[in-house]
Amino acid sequence: xxxxxxxxxxxxxxxxxxxxxxxxxxxxxxxxxxxxxxxxxxxxxxxxxxxxxxxxxxxxxxxxxxxxxxxxxxxxxxxxxxxxxxxxxxxxxxxxxxxxxxxxxxxxxxxxxxxxxxxxxxxxxxxxxxxxxxxxxxxxxxxxxxxxxxxxxxxxxxxxxxxxxxxxxxxxxxxxxxxxxxxxxxxxxxxxxxxxxxxxxxxxxxxxxxxxxxxxxxxxxxxxxxxxxxxxxxxxxxxxxxxxxxxxxxxxxxxxxxxxxxxxxxxxxxxxxxxxxxxxxxxxxxxxxxxxxxxxxxxxxxxxxxxxxxxxxxxxxxxxxxxxxxxxxxxx
Amino acid sequence: xxxxxxxxxxxxxxxxxxxxxxxxxxxxxxxxxxxxxxxxxxxxxxxxxxxxxxxxxxxxxxxxxxxxxxxxxxxxxxxxxxxxxxxxxxxxxxxxxxxxxxxxxxxxxxxxxxxxxxxxxxxxxxxxxxxxxxxxxxxxxxxxxxxxxxxxxxxxxxxxxxxxxxxxxxxxxxxxxxxxxxxxxxxxxxxxxxxxxxxxxxxxxxxxxxxxxxxxxxxxxxxxxxxxxxxxxxxxxxxxxxxxxxxxxxxxxxxxxxxxxxxxxxxxxxxxxxxxxxxxxxxxxxxxxxxxxxxxxxxxxxxxxxxxxxxxxxxxxxxxxxxxxxxxxxxxxxxxxxxxxxxxxxxxxxxxxxxxxxxxxxxxxxxxxxxxxxxxxxxxxxxxxxxxxxxxxxxxxxxxxxxxxxxxxxxxxxxx
Numbered sequence: 001x002x003x004x005x006x007x008x009x010x011x012x013x014x015x016x017x018x019x020x021x022x023x024x025x026x027x028x029x030x031x032x033x034x035x036x037x038x039x040x041x042x043x044x045x046x047x048x049x050x051x052x053x054x055x056x057x058x059x060x061x062x063x064x065x066x067x068x069x070x071x072x073x074x075x076x077x078x079x080x081x082x083x084x085x086x087x088x089x090x091x092x093x094x095x096x097x098x099x100x101x102x103x104x105x106x107x108x109x110x111x112x113x114x115x116x117x118x119x120x121x122x123x124x125x126x127x128x129x130x131x132x133x134x135x136x137x138x139x140x141x142x143x144x145x146x147x148x149x150x151x152x153x154x155x156x157x158x159x160x161x162x163x164x165x166x167x168x169x170x171x172x173x174x175x176x177x178x179x180x181x182x183x184x185x186x187x188x189x190x191x192x193x194x195x196x197x198x199x200x201x202x203x204x205x206x207x208x209x210x211x212x213x214x215x216x217x218x219x220x221x222x223x224x225x226x227x228x229x230x231x232x233x234x235x236x237x238x239x240x241x242x243x244x245x246x247x248x249x250x251x252x253x254x255x256x257x258x259x260x261x262x263x264x265x266x267x268x269x270x271x272x273x274x275x276x277x278x279x280x281x282x283x284x285x286x287x288x289x290x291x292x293x294x295x296x297x298x299x300x301x302x303x304x305x306x307x308x309x310x311x312x313x314x315x316x317x318x319x320x321x322x323x324x325x326x327x328x329x330x331x332x
Numbered sequence: 333x334x335x336x337x338x339x340x341x342x343x344x345x346x347x348x349x350x351x352x353x354x355x356x357x358x359x360x361x362x363x364x365x366x367x368x369x370x371x372x373x374x375x376x377x378x379x380x381x382x383x384x385x386x387x388x389x390x391x392x393x394x395x396x397x398x399x400x401x402x403x404x405x406x407x408x409x410x411x412x413x414x415x416x417x418x419x420x421x422x423x424x425x426x427x428x429x430x431x432x433x434x435x436x437x438x439x440x441x442x443x444x445x446x447x448x449x450x451x452x453x454x455x456x457x458x459x460x461x462x463x464x465x466x467x468x469x470x471x472x473x474x475x476x477x478x479x480x481x482x483x484x485x486x487x488x489x490x491x492x493x494x495x496x497x498x499x500x501x502x503x504x505x506x507x508x509x510x511x512x513x514x515x516x517x518x519x520x521x522x523x524x525x526x527x528x529x530x531x532x533x534x535x536x537x538x539x540x541x542x543x544x545x546x547x548x549x550x551x552x553x554x555x556x557x558x559x560x561x562x563x564x565x566x567x568x569x570x571x572x573x574x575x576x577x578x579x580x581x582x583x584x585x586x587x588x589x590x591x592x593x594x595x596x597x598x599x600x601x602x603x604x605x606x607x608x609x610x611x612x613x614x615x616x617x618x619x620x621x622x623x624x625x626x627x628x629x630x631x632x633x634x635x636x637x638x639x640x641x642x643x644x645x646x647x648x649x650x651x652x653x654x655x656x657x658x659x660x661x662x663x664x665x666x667x668x669x670x671x672x673x674x675x676x677x678x679x680x681x682x683x684x685x686x687x688x689x690x691x692x693x694x695x696x697x698x699x700x701x702x703x704x705x706x707x708x709x710x711x712x713x714x715x716x717x718x719x720x721x722x723x724x725x726x727x728x729x730x731x732x733x734x735x736x737x738x739x740x741x742x743x744x745x746x747x748x
Contacts, residue, residue, distance in 0.1 A: 070529045072399060073538075083539040093529040095402050096538030097425050101395035104387065108354060108399020108407070109529060111383035115353035115405050121531055139395065142388030 027217050028060045035062040035091055037071075042089035043081040047250025049240030049257065050078050050155040052214045054126065057153050057238065058092065060221040064228035065122045069093070070109050072123065074102035074131030077162040078155065100135035102127050103143035106150040114149070122228065125152040129170035130160045132237075133195045144204035147232040151224075154197065154235070157242035165245040169195040172265075173317070174310050175297045177245070182300035191313060201235040202274045208234040210270035214241070215258035219280055223270060239266045247296025259291035264318035267325045279325045288315045334509050339471040339501040340365030342508040343410075343436055346475040348379045349516040350434075350482045352408040354400035355384050356393040360415040361448045362498035363438040367410055390415035394422035394433070401431035402537060404528040406482065409433070412498055413440035416454045420461070423491075427462030427553065429538060430526065432485030432492070434478065435463075439599065439650075440498040441683040445734040449684020450498040451650040452599065455627070456659045462553050464492040464560050465628040466580065467598040471501050472508050473625075476579035479511050480567050482520055487563060488556050489526050495627075497600040499684070515574050557629040564626050582631035584623035585638050587613060591620030593699055594642040594673075596635075596664050598624045601648065601680075601687050608692035619696055624660065635667040642673045644699050648692070648710075650681040657707045680710035716740050 028034050037058035044051040062069050070093045073079045079096045082089040097105045106125035113121045125143075127136055132154035143150055159177050160166040167180040167189055174188040182188050201209045207230040212220040220238065227234040241248060241256040248256055260266035261280065265288055268280035289311055292298040301307045301314075322328050337345070343366050347355075355374065357367035374384035383400075387393045390411050397407040411419065416437060426433050441447040442454055455465055464484060468474035474496040481492040496502060511519075527537055541549055561582065568580035578584075586606055588594060595605050602623045612619045622638045624631070639645055645668065647661035656662075658677035665675055678695055681687045691710055698704040720737055723730045730736065 068531050070403065070531065079538075080540055083536055085536075085539040085541065088536040088539065090536045091534065093531050093534040094536045094538075095399070095529055096536075097395060097398050097402075097429070098421055101391060101398075101422060104392040104395035105399035105402075107385065107387075107392075108356075108396035108401070108405075109403040110399075111354045111385055111396065112400040112403035112405030112407075115381045115383045115400075116403075117381070138388060139392050142392055145388070146385070148385075 028063050028221050029056060029217060034059045035067070037062055037090065037092045038082060039089045039091050041087060043084055044077070045244050045250070047243040047253045048077075048081075049214050049242060049253045050128065050157060051081070052253070053155045053220070053238045053240040054078055056214065056217060056220050057224050057236065058124065060224035061122070061124055061151065061228060062092065064225045068120045068122060070095070070121060070123050072097070072102050072106040072109060072125045074127030074136055075099035076128040076131050078126065078128065080162060099131055101139050102131060102136055103139040103150065103152055106152065107143050107146070107148040110149045123150045125150050127152075127154060128161070129154060129156040129158060130168045132156075133169045133197045137195075141204070144201060144206050144233045144235070147206060149231050149233070151227050151234045151236065154237045155240045156237055157240050157245060159242070159245050161242050161245040169193070170197070172314070174301060174314060176300065177297070187300045187307070188297070198235065198237045202271050204233070205274040206233040206235065207231070208270070208272055210235070211237045211239070211266070211268050213239040213257040213261050213266060213268060215254045215261065216268070216280065219268065226270070245297070247299070248294055252294055256291065256294065259286060262286050263288045263291045264322040264327050265291055265314070267321040267327060269325050276325065279327055282322070282327050282329050285329055288318050334507045336505055337471070337508045338365060338503060338505050339474060339496065340503065341369055342471050342475040342510065343478060343496070344369030344373070345510050346478045347408055348373050349511060349513050350408075350479060350520055351382075351406065353382055353405035354397065354407045355382060356387050356396045356407075356409040357384065358387050358390050358393045358411070358415065360390070360412050362440060362502045363410045363412045363415070363436065365502065366436055366438070390419040391422055394419040394426060397433045397435075398422060398426050398429065398431055401426070401433050401525075402429065402527070402529050404523065404525045404530070406486075406523045407433045408435070410436035410438065412438040413442055413448075413454045417442065417457060420458060423458050423463065424461045426491045430489040430553070430556075432482075432489055432523070434481045434485055435491070435493050436478070437493050437495045438498040438502045439495050447683040448498075450500050451682045451684065452495070453651045455493070455495045456651040456653075458493070459628060459659065462490070462557070463628065464490055464557070464564075464626070466492065466494050466626055467624065468494060468496040468501065469584065469600060469602045469623060469625075471496075471504060471506055472577065473579040474501055475508055475510060476571065476575070476577060479516055479519060480571055480580045483567055484560060484563060486523050488560055490556050490560065495599065500600045509577070511575060519571065519574060560626075561629050561631060580625060582626045582634045583638055584625055586621040586623065588620035588622065588638055590641070591618050592642060593617070593619045593644040593646065593696065594622050594639055595619070595646045595648055595692070595696070596622045596624060596660065597648045598627060598660060599650070601650070604687055604689050605648065605692050608689045608696065611689070611693060612696050617696070617700065627660070630663045630667070632667045635664060636669065639664075639668055639673065645673045645675045646678060646695060646699055646704065647675065648678045648680050648687070648695070652677075652679045675706070676704045677707045678704070678710055679708070685711065713741070716744070
């Protein structure tokens with residue numbers, strides 16, 4: 001496994017400061033030439049992680065493909081807030097069909113381009129976690145299995161936020177949602193359920209699978225760029241905090257995404273043809289509590305006497321991630 | 333040139349001559365032979381450029397077709413029965429987006445109870461989806477309709493479903509004259525989409541539409557269906573001029589000139605009905621047939637015109653709306669004048685039950701005697717029904733009723 005040594009730090013964060021980098025190493029977002037694929041004026045909430053993630057990913061994909069890109073969107077927040085017609089925030093060719101079929105629609109677009117001899121046009125499918133791990137799962141698995149030439153991006157905010165914060169198969173244990181209320185002996189979402197879609201994607205032996213967060217722009221952009229060097233099915237799973245659904249401050253979106261990774265609760269790695277080829281090692285490890293406390297969806301874990309037993313079980317999940325992917329900081 | 337061909341093979345060969353660029357396949361009886369044959373043609377390079385995609389479900393089949401069509405490719409798929417129901421969300425979506433996908437529907441019953449044989453329940457289930465629905469009487473017409481379907485779909489930006497009776501047509505081998513490639517090419521210009529996904533001219537397709545414009549958007553879709561009422565006959569006429577065959581159009585009148593009794597039906601049963609009508613004509617009765625070739629849009633004016641002299645109208649249909657009655661019959665009633673003919677519905681051929689010439693003659697006789705009810709079910713074994721009703725009345729746990737009926741039929745001898 002490889003790791004990237006980071007040389008530059010901004011004050012107060014671990015992100016790389018663009019001003020200290022050579023032009024070639026700067027992010028796409030830092031460039032005035034970026035597409036602004038998802039342009040200003042959309043109706044996302046303040047601090048929306050998905051809006052950030054989508055613009056980061058698509059701008060990077062646009063650069064990687066020289067602007068030869070079509071995006072297919074599942075129903076969900078991203079679709080609703082981006083196209084309040086007669087306005088649209090999309091500066092790229094964009095199609096929305098249904099909630100559960102975005103991977104298959106993307107396959108169709110790719111097939112059409114191939115049939116027309118327009119192989120230069122690349123296709124990105126995108127959905128939230130509901131459209132990916134739940135209702136779109138069958139279509140996604142089919143697209144993976146056929147190795148169709150599509151990069152599918154899941155913007156994972158761990159629940160059905162568009163319909164009012166209900167539980168999905170990507171909701172973490174103990175998290176309160178409108179369909180997993182913080183009541184009873186097992187408050188919030190229960191342990192022992194849920195899908196680990198990056199690993200399921202890897203089990204399809206597709207060329208490229210990666211996870212990323214909106215806290216690490218360089219890493220996210222590099223993975224999109226890497227994904228675009230492959231033909232065939234590729235999967236990128238981006239953690240995008242949701243201030244509304246998580247009960248967090250809008251200003252904390254990037255901080256929470258970073259804490260998710262730095263606690264090991266959300267493992268950041270990449271894999272090629274089913275084998276892990278790189279991980280983003282934790283630089284300064286934090287306990288899960290530091291990640292959980294700022295989020296009201298976990299408030300019941302800390303109210304009154306709290307539920308240290310449940311926090312310990314969540315910590316165990318993070319520890320298992322650190323173990324599985326070798327995420328521990330070098331000094332540990 | 334006439335060839336002995338299985339119906340499915342005739343469809344596959346004809347679709348290939350329409351030069352589809354993306355074909356999706358998910359197998360379901362009785363559609364399988366169509367997609368198998370197209371797949372083979374793509375595999376050996378006879379049909380190129382064409383992407384043949386083995387998808388994981390009918391939902392994906394229609395969804396891939398949507399993506400391909402939105403990207404400007406001529407797109408085709410085929411399904412039946414449960415498959416159509418499984419893709420129904422995408423079926424509505426293709427129409428709503430105005431994408432000219434063409435699909436063959438090998439008409440088959442819908443379960444439960446599971447049944448692979450022919451009736452029209454599947455087509456009726458998507459009656460309101462916004463697709464043009466054309467019904468083929470013969471394999472020749474089914475093949476010809478596919479050429480017309482692509483032309484209609486692309487001219488109007490409306491998806492078209494060619495309905496052909498499962499097994500009765502799809503698996504029947506009979507003489508078919510395939511449309512020559514040159515004729516297809518002259519009849520069917522390359523697909524020029526109204527809206528297309530193109531990085532060189534990026535547009536957003538599939539936005540949310542609220543109450544401020546939804547009605548107008550839906551009404552525009554209705555107008556496109558009404559436009560189809562004009563275009564379907566003219567496309568059929570143009571096709572006839574090239575091939576000499578009267579395939580397609582809105583309705584197929586048969587011996588209606590002086591008919592006071594008219595049987596209305598769709599699909600392959602029309603052949604049987606015409607034979608029965610010929611026999612009754614020889615006996616001096618004034619009976620005729622009206623085949624409905626275009627079910628959606630429904631040709632209200634053409635049906636009204638064809639029925640204007642009729643005193644008795646009998647709708648024989650292979651589907652019904654539970655708790656109500658005939659589906660086609662309801663539309664025929666809408667097309668009939670208020671002071672119009674007596675209208676009777678005969679639900680027949682459900683789940684593949686045969687409809688014979690003798691059956692049809694019996695219907696005509698009962699109509700003439702005035703003993704045909706407004707709604708009846710052909711060859712219904714009322715004893716079997718009564719015995720199951722009795723079992724249900726006798727015991728709360730009377731058991732699974734389809735299985736009870738099967739056991740009863742097996743024990744008591746077949747229903748006809």
